[in-house]
Amino acid sequence: MSLILTTDSVEPKERLAYWNDMICATYVQLETDAVQSDDFSGSIVTHRLPGMELSVVKSSAQKVLRTPHVISRSSDDFFIVSLQTQGQAIISQDGRDAHMSPGDCCVYDSTRPYTLHFGSGFEEIVLKFRRDQIHALLGGTELLTATTVEGHTGAGRVLFSLIHTLLNEIDRLRPAAAAAVANGVVNVLVAGLQSLPACKKAELSNLNAYHVARIRQYMDEHVRDPSLTIEMMAAHLGMSCGHLHRVFKNEAMSPSQYLWSQRLDACSRELIDLRKANLSVAAIAFSWGFNDAAHFSRAFRERFHCSPREWRQQAAAMAIAQGQRSADERG
Known part of the structure; x- marks a missing residue:
């Protein structure tokens, strides 16, 4: 709009x-x-x-x-x-x-x-x-x-x-x-x-950048898993938790912050996808690794400055307005 x-x-x-x-x-x-x-x-x-x-x-x-x-x-x-x-x-x-x-x-x-x-x-x-x-x-x-x-x-x-x-x-x-x-x-x-x-x-060393990429790839591949923890990631990637955190020392987000950010972004996309219109807000949140609807709503509002329901309603209003414009153009 x-x-x-x-x-x-x-x-x-x-x-x-x-x-x-x-x-x-x-x-x-x-x-x-x-x-x-x-x-x-x-x-x-x-x-x-x-x-x-x-x-x-x-x-x-x-x-x-x-x-x-x-x-x-x-x-x-x-x-x-x-x-x-x-x-x-x-x-x-x-x-x-x-x-x-x-x-x-x-x-x-x-x-x-x-x-x-x-x-x-x-x-x-x-x-x-x-x-x-x-x-x-x-x-x-x-x-x-x-x-x-x-x-x-x-x-x-x-x-x-x-x-x-x-x-x-x-x-x-x-x-x-x-x-x-x-x-x-x-x-x-x-x-x-x-x-x-x-x-x-300001670029990181090639070795450090390699480890950051490995960790992010693992999180991206397991982003829907609600049981994913830093300990699990570290064990799978063959490093200690301390080393994993040190790798991210110069990154803008910690590993946990990156994971939550990816989950919130994925939910924001599905909430405005018409193919997912039959799913509830909670169902979308749970499918992306959240296990507490209230926590998800608070995190979503902090990130996007509106509730998940308001986000979805804004997208629906945009789709209706676009449909009306298309009808007017055809008429």
């Missing part, structure tokens, strides 16, 4: 304040510094997909700030990606400045201060993810913020192509397909970040 916000219907003298409210409601709590003028304008078109929010922003020159004071008053915990499509931008965080031209992309973290500077009118595509989604796949992200990923080659080019295709087809995607595409976007984004020099410097 899409949400369109614009300053067009607002009196010129009230547009800056209205715009600041718009970006705070769409992204995180922010402060906007822009020159008051009668021709200031801005619009945001937001599409909400399972696991990702995608928006297209068009506006006049401005500076957007995420200050320590603002951070102290909010609990926003997101990883945000800007893909520049028109105009120039400078994104600053963690002592670095990314100079953005059309075709470039860059990431920043809502838990630390940052500044977005647009010297003239611009357009950008913004992706917003839960921070733990990215941290589950990539450690050391504080080394990768405010660093330009060029969009004319490699993973950056693939990401731009994927996002443009998604924007063209987003109103026709069923919820399960949209979730799969969002997951693909995350994987391509991680591939792009892994190509950055700072990420390569």
